[in-house]
Amino acid sequence: MQFRDLKKQYEVLKDEMDKAVLDVAGSGKYINGPWVKELETELAEYVGVKHCISCANGTDALYIAMMAWDIKEGDAVFVPDFTFFSSGEVVSHAGGTPIFVDVDRKTYNIDPSSLVDAIEKVISDGKLEPKVIVSVDLFGLPANYDELQKIADKYGLKILEDGAQGFGGEINGRKACSFGDIGTTSFFPAKPLGCYGDGGAIFTDDDELAMKMQSIKVHGKGKMKYDNVRIGLNSRLDSIQAAILQVKFKAFKEYEVADVNKAAKKYDELIKEKLGDKIIIPFIPKGYLSSWAQYTIQLKDKDTRDSLQSALKEEGIPSMVYYPKPMHNQEAFEIKGEYEFNTEGTDALCDTVLSLPIHPYITEDDINTVVSAIEKNLK
Numbered sequence: 001m002q003f004r005d006l007k008k009q010y011e012v013l014k015d016e017m018d019k020a021v022l023d024v025a026g027s028g029k030y031i032n033g034p035w036v037k038e039l040e041t042e043l044a045e046y047v048g049v050k051h052c053i054s055c056a057n058g059t060d061a062l063y064i065a066m067m068a069w070d071i072k073e074g075d076a077v078f079v080p081d082f083t084f085f086s087s088g089e090v091v092s093h094a095g096g097t098p099i100f101v102d103v104d105r106k107t108y109n110i111d112p113s114s115l116v117d118a119i120e121k122v123i124s125d126g127k128l129e130p131k132v133i134v135s136v137d138l139f140g141l142p143a144n145y146d147e148l149q150k151i152a153d154k155y156g157l158k159i160l161e162d163g164a165q166g167f168g169g170e171i172n173g174r175k176a177c178s179f180g181d182i183g184t185t186s187f188f189p190a191k192p193l194g195c196y197g198d199g200g201a202i203f204t205d206d207d208e209l210a211m212k213m214q215s216i217k218v219h220g221k222g223k224m225k226y227d228n229v230r231i232g233l234n235s236r237l238d239s240i241q242a243a244i245l246q247v248k249f250k251a252f253k254e255y256e257v258a259d260v261n262k263a264a265k266k267y268d269e270l271i272k273e274k275l276g277d278k279i280i281i282p283f284i285p286k287g288y289l290s291s292w293a294q295y296t297i298q299l300k301d302k303d304t305r306d307s308l309q310s311a312l313k314e315e316g317i318p319s320m321v322y323y324p325k326p327m328h329n330q331e332a333f334e335i336k337g338e339y340e341f342n343t344e345g346t347d348a349l350c351d352t353v354l355s356l357p358i359h360p361y362i363t364e365d366d367i368n369t370v371v372s373a374i375e376k377n378l379k
């Protein structure tokens with residue numbers, strides 16, 4: 001069994017995919033071929049924003065946003081404590097200070113009341129200026145934007161929606177990556193919409209920001225490529241990845257998001273039936289849709305989680321611990337102590353979470369096998 005079966009997806013899409021890849025190979029237009037612009041237009045339309053700017057990966061997408069807002073030394077950026085490293089790395093890279101905020105144990109996303117506490121503390125300390133909230137749509141579920149937007153408005157902060165795992169998610173029909181002042185995503189192969197290498201995209205409704213980010217990703221270009229008006233990056237999405245994404249995006253829209261939701265529902269039902277309240281299943285608030293980057297359960301404690309994971313492995317069932325370590329404990333960040341708050345939620349999650357195999361092509365048989373193996377080993 002595969003954790004996320006990308007080969008199976010390829011087999012289904014093979015004819016179209018092979019043609020797309022060979023078309024690019026035969027075109028000679030390997031950089032900035034027509035596929036890139038076409039894809040950007042399709043993505044912007046789907047997300048429901050004016051501008052989509054493709055780039056080299058999801059980390060660059062976040063970093064370009066930091067650069068566009070001129071985040072620098074003395075700026076505080078609020079980041080969930082429970083996320084992938086990039087969400088905070090880009091803040092430090094820009095010279096700002098990431099302030100790690102506890103998450104909600106049910107949704108895995110940033111906890112609005114902990115966020116307010118962190119903002120208030122930074123303000124009362126007076127050493128840093130609060131600038132941005134990085135809201136991560138973890139495991140496919142959009143963050144609590146109703147609350148986050150109120151907080152951002154109250155304190156005059158921007159929202160950067162890290163939708164690397166959230167692309168395809170929704171709140172009341174509105175798509176992920178449209179909630180932030182800037183939204184970003186990643187096309188790393190295992191993300192909800194992935195390519196066959198690295199890729200990323202940035203979304204915004206703001207014309208001026210869009211122009212600036214377009215410039216930053218091409219060496220800070222001005223009116224043309226050899227007129228450089230700012231220090232930028234070289235951050236492109238290759239033609240071949242864009243062509244691959246066009247094929248995958250069609251499947252994503254037509255059935256993959258629906259099918260992965262069916263798989264999650266099947267897990268929910270089987271777990272409830274066979275395991276009752278022995279494990280906590282993912283919580284999806286009313287009106288929200290997840291794109292299920294992960295299906296993450298919680299066990300009662302670390303020993304139970306660790307021994308279950310080994311037992312599953314012995315039966316050939318892959319599972320992952322996303323994430324074993326809170327951001328505030330990562331050695332790379334040198335802000336220990338001073339801006340540490342209550343990290344109870346994150347600490348507990350790091351010890352108890354386990355992500356199970358899920359993807360749009362998983363069979364009911366596979367889901368049965370996983371849940372039966374859990375049932376057997378928790379007894």
Ligand SMILES: *Cc1c(COP(=O)(O)O)cnc(C)c1O
Nearest residue numbers: 057058059084086087164186188
């Ligand atoms: C994967 C991921 C990123 C980074 O994306 P890359 O394309 O790998 O650079 C950023 N944030 C989160 C939450 C992610 O899961």
